[in-house]
Amino acid sequence: MKTTVEQRRVNVGDLTIRYLTAGNGNGGDPPLILLHGDGESALDWSWVLPMLAATHRVYAPDFPGAGDSSKPNIVYSPEFYTQFVADFLDTLGLRRVVVVGNSLGGQVALRFALSYPEAVTALVLVSSSGLGELVNPFLSQLTLLWYGEAAIAWSKTPLGAKQRAWSRAVLLFADLNRIPAEWVVEQERMAQMPGFLEANLSSLRTQLNVFGQYKILLDSLPQLQIPTLVMWGDRDQILPKEQADNGVKRLQKGQLILIPDCGHLPQIEHPELFTSALLEFLDKIT
Template identity: 30%
Template sequence: MAFADVDGVRLFYTDDGGSDSVLLLVHGWGSDSHEWTHHIPALRERHRVIAVDLRGHGYSTSRDTGNTPRRMAADLAELLAGLGTGPVVAVGHSMGGQVVSHLAVEHPDSVRALVTVDPGYGFTGAVASAFPGMVEALRGGDTSAVAVDIDQWSYTPATPAWLRESHRRRTLATPPHVLVEAFEAMFAVPGAIGVRPNSDGYLARRPCPVLTFWFDPDQAAWESGLFKDPRSRAVVWEGSGHRLHEERPAEFLLVVNKWLKALAGARA
């Protein structure tokens, strides 16, 4: 394990495997890199795997302000530069999907491909309309309890109890000011890419191939229309919960490794 000092925060990360193929694993809101526990052992057999706790999450520290997905992406660009990785495949779940998309747009030399897992962008309709009220609730009450309540949408009746409890505890361990600032930056500030139409033009700027996983076929179809690289692909797992990569880790790894193998063949 290791820590890196970046922009006044101390980031925790692990760095496993020795391949020239580098994967960067990025967790979601109120979570940490333990989210990838079921994936790292298999991935490091084929790749160098870097899993990081974003600022204000897990073992990483935070600042009083600046705990936003865009700043988190800048942290990752600085971390990767310090590690000398070259371009990576950046894998992001939920808020992590926003973070790696910011990384691809704002720091394109850091990224050769993206994998996004039920990413936190492109919402519309009633869901998008509810975000300002969620921010108000986070600011006005017991932030940790409100965040745990917001997270309940992530699950289905088939979600295992251990997964629910694991993320409840991680959310409770996240500093309240980080939960508020990160959520608001994702969904409720001007230009936030968590909602349409802000997301459309921004995500269309990602030049690299993208593999995206959704449980909602409408969201998958929408994002497919924004792909720039013909090797991009949208996968739909209807009936899954928001944390589909943790609910179905073996199948997730199978799809990701097959896609990465195809990318490597296309470069040969």
């Protein structure tokens, strides 16, 4: 039977949040919360959500400032997103969950697990930020005064939106032949949405400067008492795979999986491998 993915909206405080959801779960299995990265949306999980929903209830929100969620003119920091996750789960009445985060979503998932350990049964960090200083200069240079604003102005135009989408694609995917057309369309669409690029730039500037990442959470990893899977593409051009190694070494219950021939978005570029690795991890801990 084909899994139906529903698109819903919910008010979280003053914000209207769009999220995707599917599945009923098996017995007492905790639901999965899927958190996307900077400059992305819940669409990133579309390629794995139906497979995960065969065994779990799954929720994938658009962060505030992204996708079809509200985009207020505020500072979009990792701390803000962490509180948003807490409020989102509270609004939906979800008490115990598995949190899966990619890139910025990984850092937010980690911060949430550290701040609300009673709410998280397991953690999955997918090419997560916050585990080392190095980051691709394509992102860190956007934090320069005026450079980011100039990039926004150009990327809001139809031609600029296309160029932005394909520039990101070259960095985020290991093989351009594996870039879904739907992902490119979503990137172009969001670039021309009021407030999206401004929110993205705000988020980047709260995490990066021209030298790289400055909010590093490696020293906090030993505090985690829960099973944690670190998953990384072995050809990630945004965050080097050595950051995955350094992170796992500090975890009490950590496991590392490298996805071969894969960039920064394993859930899109290799959805079957991603899903298989994630479900195998969950089977072992339940």
